[in-house]
Amino acid sequence: MRPDRHARTMLPIPDRPSPTLTTYDAKDPDTSFPPIEPLLPPEGAPNVLIVLLDDVGFGASSAFGGPCRTPTAERLAAGGLRYNRFHTTALCAPTRQAMLTGRNHHSVGMGSITETATSAPGNSSVRPNTKAPLAMTLKLNGYATAQFGKCHEVPVWQASPIGPFDAWPSAGGGFETFYGFIGGENNQWDPALYEGTTPVDPPATPEEGYHLTEDLADHAISWIRTQKSLTPDRPFFVYFAPGATHAPHHVPKEWADRYAGAFAHGWDAQRERTFERQKDMGIIPADAGLTARHDEIPAWDDMPDELKPVLEREMEVYAGFLEHTDHHVGRVIDAIEELGVLEDTLVYYIVGDNGASAEGTVNGAFNEMANFNGMAAVETPEFMRSKMDEFGSPSSYNHYAVGWAWAMDTPFQWTKQVASHWGGTRNGTIVHWPAGIAERGGLRSQFAHCIDVAPTVLEAAGLPEPTMVNGVQQSPIEGTSMLYTFDDPDAPERHDLQYFEMFGNRGIYHRGWSAVTKHRTPWIIVGGTMPALDDDVWELYDGGADYSQAHDLAAEQPERLHELQRLWLIEAVKYNVLPIDDRTGDRIDPARAGRPTLVRGRSQTFYPGMGRLSENSVVSMKNVSFSVTADIEVPDDGAEGVIIAQGGRFGGWSVYVHDGRLTFVYNVLGIHEFPVRADSDLPPGRHEVVMSFAYDGGGPAKGGDVTLLVDGAEIGRGRVEMTQPVIFSADETTDIGYESGSTVSREYTAATSRFRGRVHRVRLDIGDDSHDHHIDPDERMRVAMSRQ
Numbered sequence: 001m002r003p004d005r006h007a008r009t010m011l012p013i014p015d016r017p018s019p020t021l022t023t024y025d026a027k028d029p030d031t032s033f034p035p036i037e038p039l040l041p042p043e044g045a046p047n048v049l050i051v052l053l054d055d056v057g058f059g060a061s062s063a064f065g066g067p068c069r070t071p072t073a074e075r076l077a078a079g080g081l082r083y084n085r086f087h088t089t090a091l092c093a094p095t096r097q098a099m100l101t102g103r104n105h106h107s108v109g110m111g112s113i114t115e116t117a118t119s120a121p122g123n124s125s126v127r128p129n130t131k132a133p134l135a136m137t138l139k140l141n142g143y144a145t146a147q148f149g150k151c152h153e154v155p156v157w158q159a160s161p162i163g164p165f166d167a168w169p170s171a172g173g174g175f176e177t178f179y180g181f182i183g184g185e186n187n188q189w190d191p192a193l194y195e196g197t198t199p200v201d202p203p204a205t206p207e208e209g210y211h212l213t214e215d216l217a218d219h220a221i222s223w224i225r226t227q228k229s230l231t232p233d234r235p236f237f238v239y240f241a242p243g244a245t246h247a248p249h250h251v252p253k254e255w256a257d258r259y260a261g262a263f264a265h266g267w268d269a270q271r272e273r274t275f276e277r278q279k280d281m282g283i284i285p286a287d288a289g290l291t292a293r294h295d296e297i298p299a300w301d302d303m304p305d306e307l308k309p310v311l312e313r314e315m316e317v318y319a320g321f322l323e324h325t326d327h328h329v330g331r332v333i334d335a336i337e338e339l340g341v342l343e344d345t346l347v348y349y350i351v352g353d354n355g356a357s358a359e360g361t362v363n364g365a366f367n368e369m370a371n372f373n374g375m376a377a378v379e380t381p382e383f384m385r386s387k388m389d390e391f392g393s394p395s396s397y398n399h400y401a402v403g404w405a406w407a408m409d410t411p412f413q414w415t416k417q418v419a420s421h422w423g424g425t426r427n428g429t430i431v432h433w434p435a436g437i438a439e440r441g442g443l444r445s446q447f448a449h450c451i452d453v454a455p456t457v458l459e460a461a462g463l464p465e466p467t468m469v470n471g472v473q474q475s476p477i478e479g480t481s482m483l484y485t486f487d488d489p490d491a492p493e494r495h496d497l498q499y500f501e502m503f504g505n506r507g508i509y510h511r512g513w514s515a516v517t518k519h520r521t522p523w524i525i526v527g528g529t530m531p532a533l534d535d536d537v538w539e540l541y542d543g544g545a546d547y548s549q550a551h552d553l554a555a556e557q558p559e560r561l562h563e564l565q566r567l568w569l570i571e572a573v574k575y576n577v578l579p580i581d582d583r584t585g586d587r588i589d590p591a592r593a594g595r596p597t598l599v600r601g602r603s604q605t606f607y608p609g610m611g612r613l614s615e616n617s618v619v620s621m622k623n624v625s626f627s628v629t630a631d632i633e634v635p636d637d638g639a640e641g642v643i644i645a646q647g648g649r650f651g652g653w654s655v656y657v658h659d660g661r662l663t664f665v666y667n668v669l670g671i672h673e674f675p676v677r678a679d680s681d682l683p684p685g686r687h688e689v690v691m692s693f694a695y696d697g698g699g700p701a702k703g704g705d706v707t708l709l710v711d712g713a714e715i716g717r718g719r720v721e722m723t724q725p726v727i728f729s730a731d732e733t734t735d736i737g738y739e740s741g742s743t744v745s746r747e748y749t750a751a752t753s754r755f756r757g758r759v760h761r762v763r764l765d766i767g768d769d770s771h772d773h774h775i776d777p778d779e780r781m782r783v784a785m786s787r788q
Contacts, residue, residue, distance in 0.1 A: 119594030266300025
């Protein structure tokens with residue numbers, strides 16, 4: 001192996017040309033220059049593939065004893081190592097930013113999700129430039145880098161078509177290629193996609209068999225094949241992060257049907273079955289305890305009998321969704337193997353970025369937006385039963401019940417968001433690297449954390465931790481390389497101290513012991529009583545003897561508990577965790593939270609071609625009178641198509657022309673549509689068209705009267721009986737002159753929505769009669785938390 005000639009601690013690596021004889025004539029025999037050599041990592045550096053699934057609990061995958069079949073995970077585990085004490089942060093964006101930087105989530109400003117960012121350094125959602133991401137380090141060392149899938153690390157005020165793009169994967173993130181979505185969740189059938197920073201449409205429709213996970217796998221496979229075809233000597237770093245299995249649980253029906261009847265026993269019995277299988281497989285110790293169900297989680301036997309078939313179907317759909325996701329991960333693995341480079345590829349398969357999601361409410365949901373808008377009452381047991389065949393389909397935006405989330409976290413307590421207990425933070429992880437790991441099918445039980453991935457990759461690649469990146473001195477990586485465990489199952493663990501915190505739920509791990517306190521229940525944000533931070537009750541667990549945190553020793557060993565509590569405070573100061581921020585409504589309001597906002601004033605002007613504008617980048621017209629004024633040109637043969645639309649199939653509004661007539665439609669939850677159409681066709685020529693909505697008042701979600709005008713003359717009048725008070729969509733956007741994604745109205749499709757004519761400008765004005773104050777700020781917080 002030849003020595004590496006590069007000094008790699010300063011990135012980009014400075015050019016250092018060797019002094020040579022300079023000749024006058026290039027034909028001179030003494031003219032000689034060394035050949036241009038592409039920058040490569042040190043010899044022997046492996047390809048790297050990180051697969052990160054979304055919202056999968058420890059007890060979901062069959063590779064870790066769960067009921068959802070994941071043959072790809074099992075295959076990789078059989079040829080590599082399972083880690084049964086690998087941890088995340090309990091929430092999506094914090095885990096991702098921590099993993100991609102090798103630093104704790106508060107150290108990189110991601111104490112929570114971007115939508116709840118504050119001006120506090122640990123919660124700003126802004127990654128300091130002193131903490132360069134792994135992809136940037138690898139790229140500047142000669143790796144080819146690409147990300148496919150979810151990115152929820154972009155601050156909300158930067159998640160618009162105008163940027164800045166410093167936090168986007170293909171700009172400041174260090175990925176040369178990005179294909180995926182920006183945000184916490186996306187419609188799997190009709191997603192809002194980006195290629196780099198450019199919005200793109202899905203290559204097919206749901207009717208044509210499109211699904212996001214398959215599309216992401218297609219792009220990843222194509223990129224890997226191209227990279228190995230054109231630059232085979234250059235190793236790749238691929239980050240494959242599908243939106244699955246985050247809600248909505250969208251999957252082709254045949255995958256869900258594979259589990260028909262498999263969950264009739266309910267979630268309590270499912271935990272017992274998973275627990276026994278985990279022991280039989282040796283995934284958990286033989287003396288591990290199965291933790292009890294908390295009072296906040298209903299027993300299966302206490303659920304209404306008429307709802308149980310729906311609850312079963314929710315879990316069938318989820319299980320099919322996870323198996324479908326694993327299948328497409330397998331396609332990526334197969335492509336690498338077919339290229340003959342799987343042996344030399346370090347694969348991390350991290351089965352979940354946090355514990356299972358308990359954000360689907362006690363009953364689950366057919367359309368999450370009903371719950372988000374405080375209108376869950378419309379999803380009665382009768383309604384849910386009538387929709388059973390549609391769960392997982394393009395007409396649904398579904399989630400499973402809290403009880404299933406708890407069951408998918410077997411054998412641990414609690415779920416996603418609960419950073420105190422292992423149910424929120426312990427995720428099954430598989431490492432596969434035939435060229436670097438001798439053992440096949442091994443189990444590793446050393447404590448590990450998502451911040452350990454980056455230093456592991458650097459050590460495997462023979463790369464030093466950089467001290468300078470792009471002219472900025474770097475702070476040390478905070479994770480510990482896991483390479484020492486690859487060939488020594490009994491090696492003493494090196495990562496023996498780790499804090500946890502999320503919205504006041506907090507814990508500390510130190511040398512086998514853990515002290516934890518749950519401050520808040522994930523699905524109880526509105527109406528619940530939150531204790532003062534100092535009144536939280538702490539628990540103490542001996543990890544050496546109690547794998548699952550089943551036996552609280554706080555009363556027996558108060559001194560040890562106090563020592564760990566103090567240690568938590570020390571770590572909290574060190575990593576910007578303080579001040580602990582358990583506020584709800586205050587963090588949703590940008591002004592009170594101290595973060596920038598794209599929305600100012602009561603009026604906004606848009607121009608043709610603008611699109612993919614998220615709800616937080618458009619003035620809100622909920623619970624208030626508003627008007628849309630558009631300057632348009634109608635051709636001689638008539639106009640057709642969308643002038644402006646916000647939202648999509650599951651809620652929103654649109655001003656468009658249909659059959660030559662100006663039309664407004666308000667769509668409530670995909671259940672009710674209120675169309676208002678002009679009495680006559682729009683005449684050719686340039687016109688000012690207006691849609692005026694006069695809100696009834698008296699609180700949120702009320703209706704209003706609609707008036708349509710052309711050049712000041714009324715041409716139509718109608719009525720909207722109800723409106724959505726909080727949110728239209730988690731992923732649908734506002735578009736001018738067309739509509740992307742799913743459409744508000746069934747009278748057009750995304751393909752036929754483009755305006756035939758010309759839109760010069762559109763102005764949105766809201767009145768001074770806002771009833772928005774009737775929406776509890778805590779309710780807005782609940783919506784934000786449920787979308788991450």
